[in-house]
Amino acid sequence: MGKFTKEAQQLLEYIGGKENIAAVSHCATRMRFVLNDTDKADVEKIKEIKSVKGTFTQAGQFQVIIGNEVATFYNDFVEVSGVEGVSKSEAKKAGRQNMNLLQRLISHLGEIFTPLIPAIVVGGLILGFRNVIGDIKLLEDGTKTLVEVSQFWAGVYDFLWLIGEAIFFFLPVGITWSISKKMGASQILGIVLGITLVSPQLLNAYAVAGGAEIPVWDFGFAKVQKIGYQAQVIPAILAGFVLANLELKLRKVVPSYISMIVVPFFALVPTVLLAHVVLGPIGWKIGSAISKVVYAGLTSTFGWLFAALFGFTYAPLVITGLHHMTNAIDLQLMSELGGTNLWPMIALSNIAQGSAVLAIIYLNRKDEEEKQISIPAAISCYLGVTEPAMFGINLKYVFPFLAAMIGSATAAVLSVGTGVMANSIGVGGLPGILSIKPQFIINFALAMTIAIVVPFALTIFFAKKKIAVQK
Template identity: 75%
Template structure:
């Protein structure tokens, strides 16, 4: 018998038996089940299993939190049940059978942006650091920056822009590559397509925004403007999907022995043409409209209302997966206005969820019946403060309900203060306490106050709700 044999038997019973499992894979801390009939899963029985630290359903997958020993648990599960091993991609594909059309679209969007988020985070940190050394006049009575007085820092500032430019100006390359990768088509064609959107031959998108006149490709009977789409999200996404659509369709009708020649040519060339004639201009207008609406909403007289609603509802959006839509909006804002006032609220929401967990930890500090729960709550709180909220939300806050509400209220108040004081981020960053590094340096002070609100309000409300038995279930067994 293995280390987890008894727990596996209990888990299988709670999940509806081996026959109810379509696929199962695992990530760093969770088992990811796709169930034939999700209604057969007995959540209460599953969460009573000793090794299980929580469960939730997301993107059509029933996910069971095991912890750092999940790989050992998974290997024993596979061995003892004879279920075929699956990858996370297998689970995602199978899980879509349980999703409606909108959920499937959001799932696809998430998979497109996930591979490029690390680069965007790095770019945000670089922009923040460049602002510190190149924009803050901290020397010689507040008249000069580090780059003004030091050739080393001036050179460093110049060098770091090499990376920042590669990440943000050439973002369409990453998007078209990611779409080709996700759709299972030829990835190098995705990269080439992205490069045709940001080629040095084209007028830079920033030059166009400044009123510049682009050159043209003159075909005699018509002309096409040579416009670049640096940092543009929607044009790259539209072009990427057209490329994949054409490649998949052409490959089906072209004999295999000539496919290497015919498919790339007839997929790439028409896509590049359509991208510059139709998709690019339309995508630019769509992206600009979205960013204008969001920015106008956040900077209008009722910006506080927009901020309070977004801050309050962001955590529930994470549960549904709809939060992935904000990546495209943030990137468009960065392109249009040089930063984003939406992303700081996301970082604050993460902090608020962590603060609510700290409230639960404080309530149960002397409760011996909650010792096992601390194995989840303490790492979950740390994870929140570093930008990953799922363990905290699904393992603790949603389990009790009232700390989740406390975090939503704290996030809303912190978001209102952030928007009211004009906080802007250079880009998407690490979404917890380190998020301040992505904030434009002139707003560090006000964002720090926003962070204190996101820390203090959820913690205090969690204690208040517990003491006054607001939304507290009878079987919660709190020390309050």
């Protein structure tokens, strides 16, 4: 008998039995179910199972939060249920049967950017560290930076740009690779396609935006501009999907004995041409339009209202999965404007959720079992990973989630109102201050203080007044 056999049997019963399970898998902390009928799952009874820390539905999957021992729980569940597990990618694919068109689009977008997150986080940390040593005047009575007085740190500053440039300037390579991998196409062709969008042979995207004269490929009857798409997101997404779809369709019609020669050639060459003639220019215009609309909204007279709404609703967006769209918008803002005023609000939302959990820790300071869940969740949240806090604590009690949303909105108003901009994305929670442009660090620190104090105070207030307390 396994450690979680009894609880696995309960979960199997409450989820609607074996016949209600289309697919099951697990990730780092959650069991992921694709159910034939989600209405058959008794959510309230499932939440009462001792090992279960919460449930939610996302990307067409009914997800049950177990925690760090999810692998052991999963093995016991498979044994008692007789259901054969599948991979996460297969579960996601099966889960799309329960999704509408918009949800499927968001799911695809999330799957594109998820493999890129480790690199984006590293890039954000590097750019943040370069901020500290190269842009903040800390020495000689606030007149010089560390780079200006030390050759060693000047060398470090210069060297680190090698990595930062590789991650953000050549982001299209990562995007086209990720799309190829996700769709089951040849990953090397995705990489090659990405390189053709950022090749040194092309005029750098920033030089194009600066009005430099654009060289061309002259075919006699037509000329094609040699424009690079460094840091551009939408051109890479469009080109990546065209390549993958074209390759997969060619595989179906080209005989296997010549497919190794014919398929790569007739998938890659037309896509690269199409990328520079049609997809790139269109994607650039779409991306520019989106970034300008978002930036205009945040810097307009009603920017405070936009900020308040975004700050208040970002955590619920995470629940739905819609927050994946902000990655593309942030990266587009960075490429167009040299920074983003959206990411600081995301970091503040992380902090606000963690602060609400901190209040729960204070309110339940004598409950050792509660602290085993809430303390790791708070730490994780302050480091930018909100899932354990949101699903394991805040949504469970409701009132801390509401307090965090209000605190996030308040902090976002201050952040946007004082013009806070981040150099990069990827570093959330308290370390998010490293990604902020030096001239805005004090303003962001004040916003962080609000994101800590307001949710903490409101959570305690709501608990004592029994406001939004789940019965």
